[in-house]
Amino acid sequence: MSEMNEVNLSSIDSAFSGFYSKDRPLFTLNLNIKESKDDFNYFNRNKFKEYSSYYTYVFNKVLEDDTVVWEATCTSEFTGFVLVYEGDEKYILIIPFNGNLILFRKLKDNTWERINTEINLSKLKLYKQEGYNHIWHACFTLENCEASNSLRDMDILDHDYYYDLEKTNFKVIFNRFCHVISHEEKEIWKQTKDNAHHGHLISLNFDLISGCVTIKFVDGTDEPLDLNGPSNKRPRAEVESVNQLNENSEPSNENVEDKSVSPEVITLDINTMMSTNKYKTFCMPNYHYFKANNGFVFGKIVYRDKVILDTDDPSKYVTEYKCRVEFDWKLQKHIEYFESIRPNIDKLKLYTKNGIELNPDDYKVESTTHYYRIVFNKKLYKIIYDDKVYWRYDYYKSDIFPTGIYFSYINSNMTISFPNGVYRDIKIRVDLLKMYKQNRHGNKVQLDDGDYEVITPDYDKKSYILRDYIKCTEVRFDDYIVWEHKSGKEYPKSICCYHRFGRVEIRYDSYVASLVRFGFQNYFTWFLYLPKDLKFYKEDKNGNSVELSENKYRIEITGISSIAYILKPVKCNEIRLGDSTVWKRQNKKAFPRKIVYNLEGPSISLYRKHTRFGVYEKRLFKFTRYKGIWRLIYDYYNKSLQK
Numbered sequence: 001m002s003e004m005n006e007v008n009l010s011s012i013d014s015a016f017s018g019f020y021s022k023d024r025p026l027f028t029l030n031l032n033i034k035e036s037k038d039d040f041n042y043f044n045r046n047k048f049k050e051y052s053s054y055y056t057y058v059f060n061k062v063l064e065d066d067t068v069v070w071e072a073t074c075t076s077e078f079t080g081f082v083l084v085y086e087g088d089e090k091y092i093l094i095i096p097f098n099g100n101l102i103l104f105r106k107l108k109d110n111t112w113e114r115i116n117t118e119i120n121l122s123k124l125k126l127y128k129q130e131g132y133n134h135i136w137h138a139c140f141t142l143e144n145c146e147a148s149n150s151l152r153d154m155d156i157l158d159h160d161y162y163y164d165l166e167k168t169n170f171k172v173i174f175n176r177f178c179h180v181i182s183h184e185e186k187e188i189w190k191q192t193k194d195n196a197h198h199g200h201l202i203s204l205n206f207d208l209i210s211g212c213v214t215i216k217f218v219d220g221t222d223e224p225l226d227l228n229g230p231s232n233k234r235p236r237a238e239v240e241s242v243n244q245l246n247e248n249s250e251p252s253n254e255n256v257e258d259k260s261v262s263p264e265v266i267t268l269d270i271n272t273m274m275s276t277n278k279y280k281t282f283c284m285p286n287y288h289y290f291k292a293n294n295g296f297v298f299g300k301i302v303y304r305d306k307v308i309l310d311t312d313d314p315s316k317y318v319t320e321y322k323c324r325v326e327f328d329w330k331l332q333k334h335i336e337y338f339e340s341i342r343p344n345i346d347k348l349k350l351y352t353k354n355g356i357e358l359n360p361d362d363y364k365v366e367s368t369t370h371y372y373r374i375v376f377n378k379k380l381y382k383i384i385y386d387d388k389v390y391w392r393y394d395y396y397k398s399d400i401f402p403t404g405i406y407f408s409y410i411n412s413n414m415t416i417s418f419p420n421g422v423y424r425d426i427k428i429r430v431d432l433l434k435m436y437k438q439n440r441h442g443n444k445v446q447l448d449d450g451d452y453e454v455i456t457p458d459y460d461k462k463s464y465i466l467r468d469y470i471k472c473t474e475v476r477f478d479d480y481i482v483w484e485h486k487s488g489k490e491y492p493k494s495i496c497c498y499h500r501f502g503r504v505e506i507r508y509d510s511y512v513a514s515l516v517r518f519g520f521q522n523y524f525t526w527f528l529y530l531p532k533d534l535k536f537y538k539e540d541k542n543g544n545s546v547e548l549s550e551n552k553y554r555i556e557i558t559g560i561s562s563i564a565y566i567l568k569p570v571k572c573n574e575i576r577l578g579d580s581t582v583w584k585r586q587n588k589k590a591f592p593r594k595i596v597y598n599l600e601g602p603s604i605s606l607y608r609k610h611t612r613f614g615v616y617e618k619r620l621f622k623f624t625r626y627k628g629i630w631r632l633i634y635d636y637y638n639k640s641l642q643k
Contacts, residue, residue: 027053028061029082031069031092045628048165049084062092069104069112070094077102083165093165093208098122103168103208115168118211124204124227126157127180129191162627172204175625176600177561181215183227189215195223199511199529200599218529219511263317265299266292270308270323272367273409274345275430282340283409288369289340292319293478325369325409337460338499343385343412343428345372351382363404375404383414390426391416433497433504435464436474447472452494457556460500465554466493477504482515496557505557512557528557534597536565537574545574561600566610567593575604582623582630589637590620601625608636 027039029051036042039057043050053059059079060072069092072078076098083093090106099122103115160176177200181189191201198217204225205214213225266278268290275281278296282289292298297317301309311317350358362378379401383391393399406415412430417423435447452464466472472492473485482504485491496505503516511529536548548570556564572592573585582604585591594607594617602625608618622634 025057026060026078027057028063029059030063030065031082031084032063032065043627045164047085047087049086050163050627051082051084053080058097062094064112067112070102070114072096081163083163083170085165085167087167089167091165091167093170095121095163101170101206101208105168115208117208119206119208119213123184125182125185126161126174126178127182128157128160128177129179164628168208170206170208173628174201174203175602177201181225188227188229189225193525196525196527199527263292263295263297265317266296267300267302268298268321270301270303270321271369272372273342273369274367274372274407275342276344277346280344281342282337283342284340287322287324288409290321290323336456338431338456338462338497339411341412341430341432341499342409343407343414343430347386349384350374350376350380351384352378353381355382370409372407373404374406376402383416385414385428388429390414390428391424432478432499432502433462433495434476435472435495436476437470437472444474455554461496461498463496463556464494466495475504475506477502483513494555507555507557514557526560528561528563528599530555530563531577531597531599533576533578535576536567536572536595537576538571539573548572558596559598561598563597563599565595565597567595575606577630580630583621583632592620604630 029040031051034042034044034049038054040051040053040059043052051059059082060077061068062070062082077094077096079094079096081095083095085091085093092104092106092112094102094104096102099120101117101119101121103117104112105115107113157176157178161172161174164171164173179191180187181204195217198219198221200218201215202218203216205216205222206212213227214222215225216222264278268279270288270290273281273283273288277293279290279292279298282291290298297319298309298321299311299317300307301318301321303323309316309318350363352358352362358376358378358380362376364375364377366373366375379393381393381401382389383405391402393401400418400420402416403419404417406417407413408415412428414426414428415423416426435452436444437447437451439445447464447466447470450467451470452466455463455465457463470491471485472495474481475483475492475495477497483506490508492506492508494507496507497503498505501516503514505512505514510532511527514526514528536553537545538548540546548567552570553565553567556566558564572595574581575583575595583606590608592606592608594610596605596607598604604623606620606622608620611617618636619634620636621632623630624633625631
């Protein structure tokens, strides 16, 4: 299990740990100073100002001119942060190490009114689920994907937020994902499947007058937080009423296995290369990988006359097996992972005349680690795989009857051999991902190749960009329902599948839902909301900035918090976030081809070109958000990191 680390919201450094040490010198802060000094850092953002003491100093008094605004009465009131809001009214917020927040409001007679609050940040702690990013690799069980039941099994969330003050409203704004909030060591909020559809938290908000505390999600939803209450348990009815909820966290699968039923123990003969209804075979140039389907385990593994495993002990049963095969050095073709799965021989149906299926006496099977051959001793009229007709005898086309069919470990093609020495290759579609729509008669049918554009960003990743007029109603992976369309909800724009881990990403207008299945367990869903205020621009012939339409780039999710925008051949010369310009092209420098926005950090990186595996892309610039302001930290042309 992981270890828990915590962060005290009122400490400027984890070494403070919410208390004052007599070894640290006291410092009087004068608000007339508008620059950083040796004792503290000064930061200014619009009407907000922040004074944060350096490690060796603490504030015990605040002055405006010669007027004392605040002076600590005890060591617990010492602070490392003083916040100022200066608009039509002026407010000062003191954040003590171990006491309640203290708010001051400037009155018309230039005196200061003290407003005591009931909010003590030292009692609030933030946590991040350790290993959360590994959900991207789908390498552990579902219960580990939600926030842990124990605060001791969490990761540190330190220096990963910043403050904001607007009159009597105080915010803690997150730079990274927060999964659990506790108050006085008691959990008061955690991220679960029930609130996953809101996306990640962006801020923790305090009304300093009323004492109300709320959390804000990236989708704009506000939720009250009871500092003295239990962890959030949202009613199921409320969850299902949310309009944005499109995921099917408990799919209505008719073939879901009962976990209470013992799996069937089967024998694996690795001297074969075809998949079956009980397991799948993946063939790479130098190894074969066998994976048992749900409800099955390998109790015996053989290779010709050699027994590799033979056990009746359930603790020694295996669900996966990998073996080396002789590498074919003549094979120059790079094999994609999603092309490595071999056809399911149990789905292959062979028919003679009048639709009568061949029986085992009508053919002979030859099988090795490199090929699978069926030789017929009876006339063959039709070949069906997975309910689709791939070949049919046609008398009027002067067809002749085949002598056999052949499968190779190189690809999933089926080769039909004829007595005249002719061979015909037929591509068998072996795809664990299946997408469905309704035809004009209201019947459910699979999407056709013309219904989408296929992109393969990585060797185990396949993305389907749906045509604008296509309404996908169901998605299956490995014959299990991943997602079903619900009446009144939006339809997907694209569907991406990571075949290696069985993860499916469904993209809508404003967010991406990611679904993963772990054995018998339900799909875990996390939501990644696309930033609404991120815009790209080019110049028209008159030199005016014109926003790029969505068809000028494609969106690719590259990590649990990373979004890549792959630009088509278009001259993007400006990037804006809301009303702020993050980057604008100058001095005829290169146009970006790829832009990556990381929601944790957060950061924006510009690349000169886009390559399939991310190599030789040449990052041009990198920008990060520092206390709400985007700034350049890396410039490729100057070969330096910016201060």
